[in-house]
Amino acid sequence: MSGVTSPLTTAQAQLASAVEILGYSPGLHEMLATPRREMNVAVPLRRDTGEIVMFHGYRVQHNISRGPGKGGLRYAASVDIDEVRALAMWMTWKCAVVDVPYGGAKGGVTIEPSQYSSAELERVTRRYTSEIMPIIGPERDIMASDIGTDEQTMAWVMDTYSVNLGYTIPGVTTGKPFAVGGSLGRATATGRGVVHAAEAALAEDGVTLPEVTAAVQGFGKVGSHAVRWLHEGGARVVAVTDVDGGTRADGGLDVPALLAHRAQGGRVADFPGGTPVSNAELLALDVDLLVPAAVEGVLDETTAAGVKARWVVEGANGPTTPEGDRVLADRGIVVVPDILANAGGVVVSYFEWVQANQAYWWTAEEIADRLALRMRTAYDAVSRTAREQSLSLRDAALTIGVQRVAEAHQIRGLYP
Ligand SMILES: NC(=O)C1=CN([C@@H]2O[C@H](COP(=O)(O)OP(=O)(O)OC[C@H]3O[C@@H](n4cnc5c(N)ncnc54)[C@H](OP(=O)(O)O)[C@@H]3O)[C@@H](O)[C@H]2O)C=CC1
Numbered sequence: 001m002s003g004v005t006s007p008l009t010t011a012q013a014q015l016a017s018a019v020e021i022l023g024y025s026p027g028l029h030e031m032l033a034t035p036r037r038e039m040n041v042a043v044p045l046r047r048d049t050g051e052i053v054m055f056h057g058y059r060v061q062h063n064i065s066r067g068p069g070k071g072g073l074r075y076a077a078s079v080d081i082d083e084v085r086a087l088a089m090w091m092t093w094k095c096a097v098v099d100v101p102y103g104g105a106k107g108g109v110t111i112e113p114s115q116y117s118s119a120e121l122e123r124v125t126r127r128y129t130s131e132i133m134p135i136i137g138p139e140r141d142i143m144a145s146d147i148g149t150d151e152q153t154m155a156w157v158m159d160t161y162s163v164n165l166g167y168t169i170p171g172v173t174t175g176k177p178f179a180v181g182g183s184l185g186r187a188t189a190t191g192r193g194v195v196h197a198a199e200a201a202l203a204e205d206g207v208t209l210p211e212v213t214a215a216v217q218g219f220g221k222v223g224s225h226a227v228r229w230l231h232e233g234g235a236r237v238v239a240v241t242d243v244d245g246g247t248r249a250d251g252g253l254d255v256p257a258l259l260a261h262r263a264q265g266g267r268v269a270d271f272p273g274g275t276p277v278s279n280a281e282l283l284a285l286d287v288d289l290l291v292p293a294a295v296e297g298v299l300d301e302t303t304a305a306g307v308k309a310r311w312v313v314e315g316a317n318g319p320t321t322p323e324g325d326r327v328l329a330d331r332g333i334v335v336v337p338d339i340l341a342n343a344g345g346v347v348v349s350y351f352e353w354v355q356a357n358q359a360y361w362w363t364a365e366e367i368a369d370r371l372a373l374r375m376r377t378a379y380d381a382v383s384r385t386a387r388e389q390s391l392s393l394r395d396a397a398l399t400i401g402v403q404r405v406a407e408a409h410q411i412r413g414l415y416p
């Protein structure tokens with residue numbers, strides 16, 4: 001069977017694998033698996049028509065031992081407490097792998113944002129923020145955007161939090177517009193980091209970006225910038241999709257034209273410079289590099305069997321199920337895992353938080369250089385661990401992340 005593994009099941013299976021490799025006790029395993037704090041809130045909305053509708057919102061702080069909770073806010077119809085728990089757990093390991101001083105958290109509201117006006121989304125965001133006020137803050141839990149939210153959402157969260165406390169506190173969110181304390185380079189950071197991770201993986205086989213073809217699923221905040229940086233690095237991007245499917249050109253898509261088409265509100269599938277391709281077809285294209293940068297669980301036992309790429313670099317969180325992982329491993333396909341590959345976003349979020357807290361802003365060049373160094377350092381540590389212990393890159397990244405969190409617990413005295 002395929003397509004039935006939930007994100008939380010995937011996250012728990014990955015933790016169990018790391019715990020087994022590390023030889024941790026059942027008690028420590030349970031402690032690492034259990035979220036420290038969860039908040040479940042009602043989010044009523046008065047629609048523009050006057051009608052009242054109710055949404056449910058969540059904020060989960062999976063771990064706060066290495067520092068404040070950190071992680072995105074998702075607006076999607078799929079959001080439920082278990083999805084948020086999985087995403088929060090992945091944030092914990094991700095922050096530890098790239099060694100930023102945070103725990104892991106995530107939030108979500110079960111709402112399909114495309115069905116609501118901007119004014120309605122602002123009211124939802126402000127109400128959600130007011131409800132979770134007691135557990136967030138620059139020293140407690142710092143939000144960023146995720147699927148269905150953006151820079152504007154982060155500005156509304158920051159404003160609501162600040163207005164309630166009576167002064168401006170830019171450090172409560174990251175991924176804000178630059179005009180209200182955002183950082184240069186945050187908008188493109190996750191995609192850029194994905195490409196740094198891809199370059200590092202290719203380099204292990206003596207391959208460079210100009211030698212490869214690539215397909216990218218998802219053309220949002222992560223996928224569109226991954227496409228852009230792949231193109232700028234010389235890779236031939238031959239297919240891109242969003243939720244409605246996408247476009248394909250075997251000779252290489254005209255990426256600047258595709259980005260301009262999207263900026264003008266066009267759907268990827270309507271791009272005149274390619275032929276239609278479905279999401280399922282994209283995953284099975286004969287390319288060198290596959291970047292799933294949309295949603296969880298797309299590479300399961302069945303779809304993984306059809307992958308022809310030699311490298312899968314995970315832009316999305318949790319795109320590969322444990323069954324999919326096994327199939328890819330058996331077929332010798334290298335998977336650069338999400339908690340490493342897409343960590344560029346949280347790395348530059350960290351830079352944004354540091355800048356906001358110091359009220360001193362860095363140049364775009366400083367940010368790009370520091371991001372590249374963090375990604376390279378993290379990749380090298382994961383790759384070395386994988387080689388030395390004969391592990392997959394996923395297990396190597398997880399063991400590094402989990403071990404750092406367990407060490408923080410141990411030093412703080414939270415377990416014997
Ligand atoms: N934003 C960030 O900094 C980070 C995000 N991530 C992860 O990256 C992934 C993408 O996030 P982000 O780019 O921010 O989100 P966005 O909402 O900006 O973009 C999501 C993209 O995925 C597409 N999409 C949605 N559902 C599907 C589907 N079922 N099949 C194919 N495509 C789909 C969307 O299409 P359409 O536009 O048509 O709806 C859109 O192109 C998520 O897993 C997120 O958790 C990870 C690290 C950091």
Ligand SMILES: O=C(O)CCC(=O)C(=O)O
Nearest residue numbers: 071072144146345346349
């Ligand atoms: O930038 C951040 O703080 C977190 C982004 C995020 O949600 C993620 O990495 O999944």
